[in-house]
Amino acid sequence: LLTLARDLRRRRARERQQLFVAEGIRTVEELLDANLAVHGVLASPELARSSRGAALIAATHARGIPYLEVSEAEFTSATDTETPQGVLAVAPVPDRSLEQLTIGATPRVLVLDAVQDPGNVGTMLRTAAALGAAGTVALPGTVDLWNAKVVRSAMGSLFRHHALACPTEALVAWLAARDIPLWGADMHGDPVSAGVAPGQLALAVGNEGGGLTPPVRAAAARLVSIPIASTVESLNVAVATGILLYELRP
Amino acid sequence: LLTLARDLRRRRARERQQLFVAEGIRTVEELLDANLAVHGVLASPELARSSRGAALIAATHARGIPYLEVSEAEFTSATDTETPQGVLAVAPVPDRSLEQLTIGATPRVLVLDAVQDPGNVGTMLRTAAALGAAGTVALPGTVDLWNAKVVRSAMGSLFRHHALACPTEALVAWLAARDIPLWGADMHGDPVSAGVAPGQLALAVGNEGGGLTPPVRAAAARLVSIPIASTVESLNVAVATGILLYELRP
Numbered sequence: 001l002l003t004l005a006r007d008l009r010r011r012r013a014r015e016r017q018q019l020f021v022a023e024g025i026r027t028v029e030e031l032l033d034a035n036l037a038v039h040g041v042l043a044s045p046e047l048a049r050s051s052r053g054a055a056l057i058a059a060t061h062a063r064g065i066p067y068l069e070v071s072e073a074e075f076t077s078a079t080d081t082e083t084p085q086g087v088l089a090v091a092p093v094p095d096r097s098l099e100q101l102t103i104g105a106t107p108r109v110l111v112l113d114a115v116q117d118p119g120n121v122g123t124m125l126r127t128a129a130a131l132g133a134a135g136t137v138a139l140p141g142t143v144d145l146w147n148a149k150v151v152r153s154a155m156g157s158l159f160r161h162h163a164l165a166c167p168t169e170a171l172v173a174w175l176a177a178r179d180i181p182l183w184g185a186d187m188h189g190d191p192v193s194a195g196v197a198p199g200q201l202a203l204a205v206g207n208e209g210g211g212l213t214p215p216v217r218a219a220a221a222r223l224v225s226i227p228i229a230s231t232v233e234s235l236n237v238a239v240a241t242g243i244l245l246y247e248l249r250p
Numbered sequence: 251l252l253t254l255a256r257d258l259r260r261r262r263a264r265e266r267q268q269l270f271v272a273e274g275i276r277t278v279e280e281l282l283d284a285n286l287a288v289h290g291v292l293a294s295p296e297l298a299r300s301s302r303g304a305a306l307i308a309a310t311h312a313r314g315i316p317y318l319e320v321s322e323a324e325f326t327s328a329t330d331t332e333t334p335q336g337v338l339a340v341a342p343v344p345d346r347s348l349e350q351l352t353i354g355a356t357p358r359v360l361v362l363d364a365v366q367d368p369g370n371v372g373t374m375l376r377t378a379a380a381l382g383a384a385g386t387v388a389l390p391g392t393v394d395l396w397n398a399k400v401v402r403s404a405m406g407s408l409f410r411h412h413a414l415a416c417p418t419e420a421l422v423a424w425l426a427a428r429d430i431p432l433w434g435a436d437m438h439g440d441p442v443s444a445g446v447a448p449g450q451l452a453l454a455v456g457n458e459g460g461g462l463t464p465p466v467r468a469a470a471a472r473l474v475s476i477p478i479a480s481t482v483e484s485l486n487v488a489v490a491t492g493i494l495l496y497e498l499r500p
Binding site for chain 1 (some may be wrong): 476
């Protein structure tokens with residue numbers, strides 16, 4: 001389990017094995033709460049010392065999940081966090097596809113178009129889940145959704161919210177088949193205001209520095225923007241996503 | 251300058267000397283652009299190797315700002331960043347008070363009520379500046395606005411946006427004297443929607459875990475919320491701030 005956790009820090013290993021690492025007390029708690037399969041839990045001796053940690057260990061045992069305690073140094077060798085909390089879980093990447101995405105009458109779908117910062121992507125997943133989006137689709141160039149920092153920043157929302165990665169053409173075809181228009185966030189787009197959104201909507205948000213990619217721009221029915229002061233270059237991409245999703249709510 | 255920069259990592263030293271550290275190429279560029287006074291620039295040999303770094307050195311010399319190059323190891327000893335970019339500036343904390351805050355006919359003032367994460371606070375300053383707030387007031391319990399990570403996350407907005415710290419009573423008196431109502435963000439408040447905001451408005455956002463403090467809650471004329479899905483505990487505080495400031499724009 002220790003070797004596996006170390007190995008899963010690489011995207012290629014996660015993709016080959018279809019496993020990911022959830023690290024930190026809260027993230028592992030959320031993982032257990034979400035009733036997803038869990039391959040095993042790795043902990044340092046520190047975990048048992050807090051009551052919250054002890055409860056987590058008990059929950060792991062109650063679920064019959066393999067549990068391994070290693071030394072502080074070994075645990076640290078498997079994580080990238082600055083202040084590890086002494087617990088991580090290895091779990092299978094949930095099997096999700098566009099076809100399985102359940103949409104209601106007025107769905108919102110968030111599209112991540114080459115968004116690269118894992119902290120931003122985690123916050124965007126949390127925001128999309130909180131604001132009721134049916135799902136989030138990560139297009140090529142976006143950081144791996146199962147990167148440990150994305151998992152941590154998403155604060156559990158990745159375990160319940162239907163988030164998946166797929167090629168741009170697959171998304172465009174899926175949207176077209178359901179008559180869901182794709183709008184893109186772009187600083188030169190129309191200023192958004194409440195009440196302008198169509199019933200169904202997919203909203204694409206682009207890379208922190210470069211904006212939308214050409215294929216997404218080409219597929220977008222409309223570009224929208226949030227007007228900002230000229231003294232500021234841009235909003236943080238997660239903040240912009242929150243404003244747009246809220247403003248364009250059904 | 252090296253000893254000073256090291257010393258200024260402590261809040262007490264920043265407060266005593268009324269100096270702060272701006273670190274990273276972009277942050278130092280923004281500081282020079284903002285035409286604030288600069289005490290000195292400290293760099294590692296790495297800086298001169300990029301054309302952007304060389305331009306920054308030239309701009310420093312052109313402004314007659316003291317410039318000191320130290321070894322990579324010495325530079326690293328003065329920073330807390332994981333991947334330092336080889337440049338930091340030491341500058342006087344701008345002299346700002348509530349009295350100096352210029353407000354138009356429909357001002358928005360953001361109030362940080364014990365918000366503790368420096369990355370969140372930096373993003374909130376950037377958001378307030380971008381969305382046209384007249385100023386941001388940090389109340390007791392909020393991380394120091396001149397903490398190096400806040401400065402970095404604010405991406406230059408701290409140098410132009412009128413952000414300052416003051417006691418809660420001083421803010422409440424200032425708002426009362428100008429008839430500016432204080433609204434607070436609270437998960438049990440009225441759901442916000444566009445068009446409900448008064449002409450003048452101060453918006454208080456509370457601590458990531460604990461929400462508003464009792465004195466701010468007591469001073470608030472109204473509590474507002476962003477409705478979220480029951481499966482998610484909360485929005486990120488910077489995302490929530492962006493949505494509220496946009497939704498409650500004049």
